[in-house]
Amino acid sequence: MTANLQFDQIRLPPECEALREDVRAFLAEEIAAGTFDPYRPGHGDSHSREFSRRVGAKGWIGMTWPKKYGGRERSFLERYVVTEEFRVANAPVRLHFVADRQSGPVLLKYAPEHVKQDILPRICRGELCFVIGMSEPNSGSDLFAANTKATKVDGGFRINGSKIWTSNAHIADYMLGLFRTSAPTKENRRHGLTQFLVDMKTPGITVNPIYQMSGQHDFNEVVFDDAFVPDDHVLGEIDGAWKQATSELAYERSGPERFLETFYVMLELIRALGPEPDLRGAEGLGRLVAQLHTLRRMSVSVAGMLRAGKEPVVEGSLVKDLGTIWEQKLPHRVRELTAFVAPETGNRETLDEQLAFATMIAPKLTIQGGTTEILRGIIARGLGLR
Amino acid sequence: MAEGSDNLVADAAARIFADLADPQIVNRAKDGGWKAPLWTALTEAGLPLAWVPDALGGSGATIHDGFAVLGVAGRHALAVPLAETLLAGWLLARAGIAAPATAMTVAPVRLHDRVTLRADGTLGGSAAAVPFAVEAEHVAVLADSANGPVVALVATRDCRLTPRHGIADDGGATIAFDGVTPLKHAPTTIDRDALMLTGSVARALQTAGALEAILTMSVAYANERVAFERKIGKFQAVQQNLARLAGEVAAALAVSGSAADALAQAGEIDDAVFLEAASAKIRCAEAAQEGAAIAHQVFGAIGFTKEHVLHRFTLRMLAWRDDFGNESHWAAELGRRVAARGADDFWPLVASR
Numbered sequence: 217m218t219a220n221l222q223f224d225q226i227r228l229p230p231e232c233e234a235l236r237e238d239v240r241a242f243l244a245e246e247i248a249a250g251t252f253d254p255y256r257p258g259h260g261d262s263h264s265r266e267f268s269r270r271v272g273a274k275g276w277i278g279m280t281w282p283k284k285y286g287g288r289e290r291s292f293l294e295r296y297v298v299t300e301e302f303r304v305a306n307a308p309v310r311l312h313f314v315a316d317r318q319s320g321p322v323l324l325k326y327a328p329e330h331v332k333q334d335i336l337p338r339i340c341r342g343e344l345c346f347v348i349g350m351s352e353p354n355s356g357s358d359l360f361a362a363n364t365k366a367t368k369v370d371g372g373f374r375i376n377g378s379k380i381w382t383s384n385a386h387i388a389d390y391m392l393g394l395f396r397t398s399a400p401t402k403e404n405r406r407h408g409l410t411q412f413l414v415d416m417k418t419p420g421i422t423v424n425p426i427y428q429m430s431g432q433h434d435f436n437e438v439v440f441d442d443a444f445v446p447d448d449h450v451l452g453e454i455d456g457a458w459k460q461a462t463s464e465l466a467y468e469r470s471g472p473e474r475f476l477e478t479f480y481v482m483l484e485l486i487r488a489l490g491p492e493p494d495l496r497g498a499e500g501l502g503r504l505v506a507q508l509h510t511l512r513r514m515s516v517s518v519a520g521m522l523r524a525g526k527e528p529v530v531e532g533s534l535v536k537d538l539g540t541i542w543e544q545k546l547p548h549r550v551r552e553l554t555a556f557v558a559p560e561t562g563n564r565e566t567l568d569e570q571l572a573f574a575t576m577i578a579p580k581l582t583i584q585g586g587t588t589e590i591l592r593g594i595i596a597r598g599l600g601l602r
Numbered sequence: 603m604a605e606g607s608d609n610l611v612a613d614a615a616a617r618i619f620a621d622l623a624d625p626q627i628v629n630r631a632k633d634g635g636w637k638a639p640l641w642t643a644l645t646e647a648g649l650p651l652a653w654v655p656d657a658l659g660g661s662g663a664t665i666h667d668g669f670a671v672l673g674v675a676g677r678h679a680l681a682v683p684l685a686e687t688l689l690a691g692w693l694l695a696r697a698g699i700a701a702p703a704t705a706m707t708v709a710p711v712r713l714h715d716r717v718t719l720r721a722d723g724t725l726g727g728s729a730a731a732v733p734f735a736v737e738a739e740h741v742a743v744l745a746d747s748a749n750g751p752v753v754a755l756v757a758t759r760d761c762r763l764t765p766r767h768g769i770a771d772d773g774g775a776t777i778a779f780d781g782v783t784p785l786k787h788a789p790t791t792i793d794r795d796a797l798m799l800t801g802s803v804a805r806a807l808q809t810a811g812a813l814e815a816i817l818t819m820s821v822a823y824a825n826e827r828v829a830f831e832r833k834i835g836k837f838q839a840v841q842q843n844l845a846r847l848a849g850e851v852a853a854a855l856a857v858s859g860s861a862a863d864a865l866a867q868a869g870e871i872d873d874a875v876f877l878e879a880a881s882a883k884i885r886c887a888e889a890a891q892e893g894a895a896i897a898h899q900v901f902g903a904i905g906f907t908k909e910h911v912l913h914r915f916t917l918r919m920l921a922w923r924d925d926f927g928n929e930s931h932w933a934a935e936l937g938r939r940v941a942a943r944g945a946d947d948f949w950p951l952v953a954s955r
Contacts, residue, residue: 221814221848223856225863227955236953304949479949486945493941495934502933503888505940506881509952510857517856534852537845592845599821599844601835 221531223513226520232297239301242274246307254306255566257480258430258573263310263345263387271302271309272342277316281324286337292467292523296516300472304479310384315339318468319346319392326451326460327413335390335413349379349393349414349438356381357590359394360406360458364440366395372446373397373412375420378439383584385423385436388416398455406458411451418443430576466532468585470518475511475539477581478546478574482508484567485550488557500553504546511539530598537591540581547574611652611663612670618643619678625815625911628681637682637737641705650684651701653692658700660691668692669862672804676811679914681772683707683734685804690742693797697753697788704739707732707758709777711801711925717779719747719754719787725779731766733925735775743779744790744797751793754784770921796871801926802883803865806858809886809922812915813851816897819912820844824900840900847896850889857885860955873939874954880932887929890919 247254251267271277276298281287299317302309320339323332338344355361364377375395385391391414398408414421420443423436452460482504489497514535521528551571557564582588596602622640644650652668654660668688675684683705690706709729710717717727725745732741735758743754762778821844824835834840861882868875894916898905905912923929940948 221817221852221855223852223859225859227863300953304953483945483948486941486948489937489941491942491944493937498937498941499930499934500937501940502880502935502937503884503929505877505936505948505952506857506884506933507888509877509881509955510853510885512952513860513955514852514856530848531852534849538849538853589842592842593838595845595848596835596841599817599848601821601824601841601844 221534222521222526222528223517223531224521224524226293226517228293228297228516229291231291232294235294236297236301238274239276239298242270243301243305243307246270247305252306252308255480255484255570257306257478257570258432261310262308262432262434263384264308265311265342267308268311268342270342271312272340275340277312277342278320278336278340281320281336281340285324285332286340292519293516296472296519300476300512303473303476306480311345311387312339312342313473314348314384315344315346317471318348319390321467322392322411322451322460323413326411328448331413331448344390345384345388347382347385347388347391347416347438349382349391349395351381352378353380357587360400360409362394362396362409364393364395366397366410366412366445368397369444372444372449375412375414375440375443375445378437380437381426381435382423382438383435385416385438386425386433390414391416391438392451394457404458408455409457410454411457411460412445413449413451414443414445415449418445420444428577428580430573432577466518466522466527466529469536469591470515470522470528470532472512472515474515474536474585475508475543478543478570478577481546481550481570481574484563484570485553487563488554488561488567490561494556496556497553500549504549507542511535511542515539530595533586533591533594533598536586537588537595541588544578544581547571547578551575609667609670611649611667612674614647615644615649615671616674618647618649619674619680623678623680623682625679625914629909629911629914641682644682644684645703650687650705651691651703653688654695654701658695658698659703660695660701665866666862669803669807669866672807673811673858676808676813677815679812679815679911679918680808681914681918683738683773685808686734686738689797689801689804690740692800693742693744693753693790693792694755696792697790699753699755699786699788702740702755705734705737706740706742707734707738708797708801709735709741709743713798713927713931717743717745717754719745719752719784721748723783725754725756725782725784727780728776728778730776731768731774731924732777734773735763735777736765736773738773740785741777743784744792744794745787747789749789751790752787753790753792754787756782756784768921768924770918772918772921795876798926799871799876799879799883800865802932803858803861803879805922805925806854806882806886807862809890809919810851810854810858812919813847813854813889813893816893816912816915817844817847817851819915820847820897820900834900843896843899847893847900850893850896854886854889854893858882864955873943873951876939877936877951878955880936883927883932884929884936887923890916890923894919 275288279288279290366373397410401407420441422439648661651660652663656662686707690708691701709732715729763775765775861878864878
């Protein structure tokens with residue numbers, strides 16, 4: 217196999233631009249109403265039950281899903297527009313975003329019909345928060361080392377063990393978790409894991425907060441002590457979860473959220489440099505703009521190729537690798553470029569506050585959702601090196 | 603490398619390059635004897651004058667087709683003035699001047715060079731580092747005149763050339779135009795930015811093609827070369843480097859393809875088209891620099907030899923950074939435009955693409 221990377225020239229169709237205007241108008245109203253502050257990322261909650269319900273009412277959660285499950289059957293490119301506009305505005309999407317991006321599509325594919333009918337419409341209405349239960353204290357990037365057990369009992373399974381770094385578990389309604397139902401085999405160390413839907417209100421589940429170095433509370437430890445999960449909450453094949461990952465990963469990795477999480481820093485840089493920047497500022501800004509434009513064109517291209525039924529697995533991983541490395545450096549680059557901007561510049565206080573926050577969260581960008589090293593392993597495999 | 607595409611013109615070019623411009627054979631050639639048959643075949647396929655309408659002596663292909671050919675040319679590290687003749691033909695055609703059926707180049711390619719058409723009908727000024735100047739029979743010149751910009755068709759033999767050996771040995775020279783009477787000249791609506799940005803996108807596409815080729819070569823080599831009793835491609839450090847190279851290739855392909863598409867559709871160069879074209883030159887120049895370093899690292903000493911083809915790709919990519927405005931220039935211009943629009947108009951600009 218030889219390297220043959222492809223980036224189709226996808227332009228967002230006209231219906232996307234009409235939708236974009238609707239989304240911007242909605243966000244402007246929310247900002248005016250004080251729901252969130254687009255300039256102060258470290259302040260206030262990054263989730264809001266009321267906000268998510270209003271987004272759901274607009275039809276912007278699960279918008280690509282079948283109508284019979286509450287979806288709107290709109291295109292992935294339309295979802296792309298909604299995602300990027302929300303991200304750029306720094307809107308509090310935390311509550312519904314994981315369900316919209318990852319959990320819903322998994323349920324659509326693997327959940328029994330009555331479970332889909334029960335849960336998917338509630339996700340679409342913005343009522344449900346989902347978490348991903350993958351990592352464990354001794355199993356991070358090495359997913360198949362997971363050891364939290366699901367033991368078969370009458371009518372279901374009993375779960376014992378713990379998951380860690382579980383973002384949003386303290387506000388979550390459901391978890392999509394990966395649990396061990398059999399030992400791995402000699403031939404296949406990936407064998408023996410099963411995907412489950414877990415109601416977070418189940419007795420025997422404890423959520424312990426883990427505070428981050430940025431001061432935020434985002435992730436948690438989730439401890440399972442004989443927590444019961446019914447048979448109809450098994451998702452897909454027992455012991456065969458490894459077969460179920462997946463084209464969803466390409467969506468997860470290539471989305472605009474992979475390089476727009478701290479976009480506010482770009483805007484504050486432009487404000488700090490002013491309308492007539494000096495040569496150093498202008499060149500530095502121009503390079504960042506060119507790099508960002510490139511990332512976005514790559515990301516849109518992958519979204520379009522996925523929609524067309526292609527499987528740009530390597531291209532999707534490349535978007536996340538380049539995007540997260542770029543965004544990780546962004547606050548440092550902006551700091552350098554604004555080093556000689558007069559201290560009395562109008563937005564200095566806002567800029568400094570944003571830079572502090574973006575700098576503190578920067579290390580996580582290349583860890584969450586697949587580390588740089590794992591991504592590059594996937595890319596190397598795609599290139600034919602493994 | 604992509605076998606077959608959705609572009610017939612690019613496919614035709616790929617077949618000709620495979621037959622007559624194989625980088626290995628070209629690299630081993632003792633002289634330039636391979637050039638004439640290659641150029642004849644390209645001419646017979648109508649490729650050098652693809653951007654010239656039938657009525658002016660060309661083959662009237664679309665802008666899109668010509669750009670697609672340049673990506674393929676980059677994959678072969680093509681060492682004949684195909685990109686330059688395409689640009690020259692386009693420049694002449696936009697001024698209504700018929701293109702001669704010869705190899706051409708285009709000037710100026712450096713931002714600070716100014717050529718003027720004087721009232722007495724002769725040219726003044728010079729253009730530095732014009733690629734293929736010593737091989738091209740004609741040069742299409744964008745010059746200033748008292749009545750606005752003009753395009754002049756000049757015979758290179760009428761000019762004084764000072765050969766300049768740059769990073770890539772592609773027959774570059776400084777051309778002194780002082781006192782030279784053009785064969786033809788006509789007013790044009792193409793301004794310097796339009797020429798420089800179109801040339802920049804051409805270079806970006808060539809760079810992306812060259813990067814594709816060096817990624818394929820590097821992966822193949824890593825899968826062959828054994829050290830410490832393993833193929834070097836099995837070492838994680840090498841895999842990580844090649845994954846980074848793939849990232850640079852991906853960025854270059856995406857942004858150059860996007861810019862080519864934007865220019866092919868564009869009526870005028872507004873901020874959005876400027877963003878596309880300038881970004882392509884900036885990001886592809888960065889990718890050239892990163893990508894060349896990684897490929898050379900993978901190949902080790904053998905890749906540093908004259909005998910090996912790698913330098914045909916890497917040195918051209920690095921040289922192309924300087925043609926039609928370097929990445930620092932375009933970054934400063936792009937930064938100024940974005941700053942002048944202001945923060946509130948930044949995201950709408952990015953999202954419009």
